[in-house]
Amino acid sequence: MRDHPRLPTSPGFWRSPLRGPWFTSVLGLVLLVGITVLFVTGLVSYAAYNPGLARVNDQTPDKGVLGFYLFAWPTDPVWLYRLTQGVHVTLGITLVPVLLAKLWSVVPRLFTLPPARSLAHALERISLVLLVGGGLFEFTTGILNVQLDYVFPGSFYPLHFYGAWVFFAAFLAHAALKTPAAVRTVRGRRQESDDLVPPRPAAPTVSRRGALGLVGGGSLLLFLTTVGQSLGGPFRRTALLAPHGTADPGGGPNGFQINKTAAYAGITAADTHEDAWRLVVTGRTTTVRLSRAQLLRLPQHSASLPIACVEGWSTADQWWRGVRLRDLAALVGYDGDPPDVLVESLQRHGAFRRAALRANQVADGRSLLALYVNGEELSPDHGHPARIIVPAAPGVLNTKWVARLTFGDL
């Protein structure tokens, strides 16, 4: 027998004394809870877009039964999407060290020989390709998307949504097969006689608890330098590396976070000029064209609502002022029974230049076609001359630079 095995297929190749069922089980149980929360908040975010309402809201029209749970997204509480999507993104980033440590702890099994002891074992190993590849795919696409680094092979929404289901299918099987043993191990009811325990461990440089502490410390550091972009206010300064951390753009009443600027969306001053811009509102009985001055003569209402983006960042409540959507519906023949509405922006491109809102969102008295924010006219970057703001709706459904509203069944 050789003293120093050179091949990773030999158990003696793996020397770290940290590896063993206890270390892997603790990390596995953390991921069991964490990834379940990620999956559920991801499904919730999908529902928040109201993809069942209209084709324009649905980035994955071929979803089939994967949309089985969809429901009408509520408007209460107003911070609902801030919370669910803030948890989704912040937790995903926080779990990166746990995921990496878990994969490190089981890497010897990647090289286990013989490749399969039975048919079930062979299938389990194939399933692990989906688990590891799918998991890394989900984390990578999510983390790249929040940094606006769109290098992945296709549109983010279908990749992240269908990828999540592929990953979760493998995750469910893995959790069902491994959780009972992991729980027994953590409760100390199982002996450390496992293929993960190195036969010739090197001298330790850190205890297992110390190593777990380092993983937890990594998670804590990522959490603390990220979560401020979802808390907003004074906490934004603490999000030192998060995409919408540290600073707000500009100052004054319009100095809060922007998803896409007017320049990025291709909106020019000529498009939105007082003489050029008209809002076209169509309904059951008629179509009206309104200038900004005419909109200002309609009853004005206020609402304090946040902006919450699918990328996980959000703002504190801003004080919006404008015309209620249900009042605009009443103008075109829907008095007292506001229907769904299709909102179209001046934007010439972009996946959400057209978006649909459901009747319950239109009916909410806080859903506005906003003309002012925090006591000042909307800035071009926040949607001047007029934008939609709906309580609890994902950011992209709060259409900016609104040009047309079509009320009626979609």
Add this chain to the structure above:
Amino acid sequence: MPPRPRLGSPFQLLLLACSFALAAYAGIRLFAGDWFGVALWIVGAALLHDLVLLPLYTAADRAVVRGLGAAGRRDRTLYVRVPAVLSGLLLLVWFPLISGMADRRYRSATGLSPDGFLARWLLITAVLFGGSALLLARRVRRAAKHRPPAPH
């Protein structure tokens, strides 16, 4: 005679069959677009992690342990490992922002400056290593105080 291939646990077989069916249902939709690109990303992510990233950081860690061991300071490994791991994690997660890969889109889309990320990551890294060095210095000083004076 070679042993007959075994089936294994029927519960496990059923469970995995269900899992594959669901994965296939979603997978058909996942691969509907650029199937080759998506397959490359999924398999590539696993391979890149298992065969590149993990061996790289393992080798770096071993080099530190060995280097300190050769100097008779193996017990000081954590003073290097902890700040390196923390700084490395931040770099890994925020690499696009820190490296400025997408800084033109970032600036034009958000109206924010993409310039601070590298500086802030370097500062955090400096604080992590500096803090670790301070802790080590304190430990060395305490040890020196409690050590009996060397006989001449």
